[in-house]
Amino acid sequence: FNNELQRSEKMDMISELAASVAHEVRNPLQVTRGFLQLTRMNTDDKGREHLKMALDELDRASDIITDFLTFAKPQFDKIDLLDLKEEFSHIENIMQPLASLQGGTLAINIPDGLHIRGNSSKFKQACINMIKNSIEALRNEGQVTIRAWQEEQHIIISIRDNGAGMNEQELARLGEPYFSNKTKGTGLGLMVTFRIIEAMGGQLEFHSKKGEGTEAVLTFPLVEPV
Ligand code: ADP
Ligand code: MG
Numbered sequence: 001f002n003n004e005l006q007r008s009e010k011m012d013m014i015s016e017l018a019a020s021v022a023h024e025v026r027n028p029l030q031v032t033r034g035f036l037q038l039t040r041m042n043t044d045d046k047g048r049e050h051l052k053m054a055l056d057e058l059d060r061a062s063d064i065i066t067d068f069l070t071f072a073k074p075q076f077d078k079i080d081l082l083d084l085k086e087e088f089s090h091i092e093n094i095m096q097p098l099a100s101l102q103g104g105t106l107a108i109n110i111p112d113g114l115h116i117r118g119n120s121s122k123f124k125q126a127c128i129n130m131i132k133n134s135i136e137a138l139r140n141e142g143q144v145t146i147r148a149w150q151e152e153q154h155i156i157i158s159i160r161d162n163g164a165g166m167n168e169q170e171l172a173r174l175g176e177p178y179f180s181n182k183t184k185g186t187g188l189g190l191m192v193t194f195r196i197i198e199a200m201g202g203q204l205e206f207h208s209k210k211g212e213g214t215e216a217v218l219t220f221p222l223v224e225p226v
Pocket of ligand 2: 132
């Protein structure tokens, strides 16, 4: 109804505004970080301790922006036909270094010709949040594997890792705001991810076993390229 429409227009305005604010805030955060680090080199122990705390808090602010708004930019909600191979090629460029840093490998295997409908920035944000979790869960000989295929009237994407895995209680809490088992986690990544996938008309399910690994399975309606 009328009120509903106004409300959703307001939500759009708010998310656009949040996106551009996040974008603008990231630079001064980085600059501040640089100066704090410089100051840290020529101060006493007490000062160093305080600066360490300031740096940690700055990093926390950056992590929150990363989980929410990595690809935030104007025209936030443009809906397009997304070519999965192309989307994941961008994602691979961003995530490969993080996987290497963790001593793991990231293998992405997406065939040509698979398409879904949605917003490219948001889709990438959702995938990156999941892949980041997979990479962060890796242990020795860590591997993250991403595949996609068509199954009847659906497109399926699987993001699988051989990392630490989760028990049933943890699994049940995925997507809950502020649920995190990490010392420096935001607990916001999957909340954002679930919302994005739902808004795209998709579904997201997690399968996991403690000590063995985790698989995220995304299901989207099939679209014919025009
Ligand atoms: P954060 O990463 O900041 O902790 P998320 O919402 O991204 O927040 O994830 C919430 C929690 O879910 C993580 O702290 C972790 O315990 C668990 N989790 C998510 N994905 C995985 C995964 N692939 N393997 C193991 N645990 C996971
Ligand atoms: Mg996360």
